[in-house]
Amino acid sequence: MSRSRSHEIFQRALELMPGGVNSPARAFGGVGGEPLVFERGEGAYLFDVDGNRYIDYIGSWGPMILGHGNEKVRAAIHAAVDQGTSFGAPTERENQLAELIIDIVPSVEKVRLVNSGTEATMSAIRVARGYTGRNKIIKFAGNYHGHVDSLLVAAGSAAATLGVPNSPGVTPGTTADTIVLPYNSVEALTSTFEKYGDELACVIFEPIVGNMGTVIPTPEFLGAIRELCTKYGAVMLMDEVMTGFRVALGGAQELFGVTPDLTTMGKIVGGGLPIAAYGGRADIMNNVLPAGKVFQAGTLSGNPLATAAGIATLSILKETNPYPQLEKLGERLMTGLAKAASDAGVAHSVARVGSMATLFFGEGPIVDWDTAAKSDTKRYADFFWGLIDRGVYFPCSQFEALFISVTHTDADIDATIAAAREALKA
Ligand code: PMP
Numbered sequence: 001m002s003r004s005r006s007h008e009i010f011q012r013a014l015e016l017m018p019g020g021v022n023s024p025a026r027a028f029g030g031v032g033g034e035p036l037v038f039e040r041g042e043g044a045y046l047f048d049v050d051g052n053r054y055i056d057y058i059g060s061w062g063p064m065i066l067g068h069g070n071e072k073v074r075a076a077i078h079a080a081v082d083q084g085t086s087f088g089a090p091t092e093r094e095n096q097l098a099e100l101i102i103d104i105v106p107s108v109e110k111v112r113l114v115n116s117g118t119e120a121t122m123s124a125i126r127v128a129r130g131y132t133g134r135n136k137i138i139k140f141a142g143n144y145h146g147h148v149d150s151l152l153v154a155a156g157s158a159a160a161t162l163g164v165p166n167s168p169g170v171t172p173g174t175t176a177d178t179i180v181l182p183y184n185s186v187e188a189l190t191s192t193f194e195k196y197g198d199e200l201a202c203v204i205f206e207p208i209v210g211n212m213g214t215v216i217p218t219p220e221f222l223g224a225i226r227e228l229c230t231k232y233g234a235v236m237l238m239d240e241v242m243t244g245f246r247v248a249l250g251g252a253q254e255l256f257g258v259t260p261d262l263t264t265m266g267k268i269v270g271g272g273l274p275i276a277a278y279g280g281r282a283d284i285m286n287n288v289l290p291a292g293k294v295f296q297a298g299t300l301s302g303n304p305l306a307t308a309a310g311i312a313t314l315s316i317l318k319e320t321n322p323y324p325q326l327e328k329l330g331e332r333l334m335t336g337l338a339k340a341a342s343d344a345g346v347a348h349s350v351a352r353v354g355s356m357a358t359l360f361f362g363e364g365p366i367v368d369w370d371t372a373a374k375s376d377t378k379r380y381a382d383f384f385w386g387l388i389d390r391g392v393y394f395p396c397s398q399f400e401a402l403f404i405s406v407t408h409t410d411a412d413i414d415a416t417i418a419a420a421r422e423a424l425k426a
Contacts, residue, residue, distance in 0.1 A: 001052055001389060001391075002050050003036065003050055004050060005037070006050055009049060013037075024158040025158040029397075030158075030400075031381040031384040036052075036388075036393075041067075041069060043069070044405055052391065054392060055408070056393045057393060057403060058403065060272060062403055063272045064272055064403075066313060067406060067407025067408075070271075070313075073272070073316075076312035080305045084304065085303075086299075086300055088300075090302075091304055093302075101265065104250055105265075107261075107281075108279035109281055109282040111279030111285070112277065113302045114276050114296075114298055115274050115300055116276050117145075117267065118146025120146075120266055120276040120278040121148055121151060121264050121278075123296045124262050125137060125201070126295075127288055128234075128235035129202075131294075134201040135177045136200050136201060137179065137201055137203070137204060138180075138189070138204070140182065140183040140206075141154040141182055143155075143204075143211060143239070144157035144160075145204055145206075149175070150175055150177065153170075157399065157400065160212060161399050179196070182369065183217070183221075183368040184217060184221045184367045185368070189203075193228045197231070197232035197234070200232060201234060202234055203225050203228075207239070207256065207258070208252050208356065211400070211401075212372040212373075213366070213399050213401065214352060214357055215351060222258050226258055238251075238252070238262070240252060240263050241266035243353075244267070244269060245265075245317055246267075249323065251263070262281070263278065264277070268313060268314075270313075273310070275307065320406075325406060326404060329410075329413055332410065333417065334350045334352045334357050336420070337350065337417060337420050340420045340421045343424075344421070348362070348363075349366055357402055358398075358401055361375050362376055377398045380398040383424065386424070387419055390423065
């Protein structure tokens with residue numbers, strides 16, 4: 001399998017962009033070696049510039065739940081392009097996407113469209129602070145909420161993979177009000193609320209973590225966040241950028257039956273185009289300018305192309321209900337991978353919710369960053385390259401979730417398991 005064109009292009013990229021990339025997670029820092037350069041995606045497959053085909057389990061880090069190049073999404077984007085790419089003014093498509101979101105996610109009464117998950121969480125934190133008149137926030141170690149200064153503390157995703165959970169350039173002042181706690185610890189959460197309850201603006205959290213590998217919350221933990229936020233008047237801010245429209249149509253909040261005050265969404269909500277959103281209780285959202293005084297804005301917010309892709313994607317998900325099928329595919333894949341690892345005598349643990357999952361190289365249970373961090377990342381790297389050589393594109397870090405799309409078939413899954421068997425043996 002030649003990767004010479006990829007190599008050539010990436011060498012040039014290194015001269016043009018820091019580390020040769022526009023986002024660190026894609027630089028293969030967690031597995032060593034050079035990233036592949038892609039030319040085209042089709043359904044469950046990616047094609048690199050050397051003409052190699054891969055079964056794709058990154059799905060652009062989550063958005064591509066319908067697979068690459070869905071015909072209806074493409075048609076919606078084409079139609080929008082022909083009418084104009086940006087007006088910086090109200091459009092009917094913004095209403096249509098907002099209506100879909102509000103309809104699908106009952107806790108969202110009002111919503112604001114932004115351009116990235118980072119903007120969504122940054123804005124939602126500002127609203128939580130503006131609404132409560134308080135400064136302190138709680139986040140959990142290994143959770144990632146985008147590159148918001150105040151949230152780049154014990155951050156997951158590439159920050160964890162590349163060993164910079166606390167980024168240089170973020171001032172101590174910016175993070176002074178960020179309290180970091182271990183995920184899944186009701187005890188730590190309760191004692192922190194007892195100490196700082198009246199100063200807490202919000203608790204921001206991933207309702208299923210994807211950014212330290214997949215880590216599932218206990219019902220007690222989710223219940224405690226809800227109860228304590230209500231008791232102390234803090235905003236429960238559920239970051240569903242990854243889980244929204246993924247683990248169920250209505251996200252993790254539908255799956256677990258937990259109602260947050262504010263929700264952030266991204267990835268799938270834009271069907272592969274740059275759009276994200278934050279929304280929630282109307283009395284909180286009405287604090288956002290110009291309804292209220294909390295400033296938040298965007299030249300390209302509610303962009304016609306992005307809203308067109310989002311409307312098409314959410315409409316398809318709503319009409320087709322692919323979640324039982326995604327559950328079956330996820331089950332098939334992870335059962336197969338676990339069996340392959342057992343047969344190879346490799347210590348492992350599997351975490352999965354529907355079509356979002358991680359094969360950890362280490363004994364479970366993995367409940368927080370400390371337990372996730374014990375995984376054998378060297379073995380993961382070998383496994384990753386073994387899969388690449390066999391035409392399977394897995395997350396390029398132990399600390400990222402894999403995603404399955406509706407275009408993956410049983411045959412794709414079985415080919416992946418066969419490749420994993422060989423990779424684990426080698
Ligand atoms: N929150 C979560 C849970 C995420 O997974 C991510 C991105 N992986 C973000 C926020 C940030 O989104 P974006 O990369 O679009 O800024």
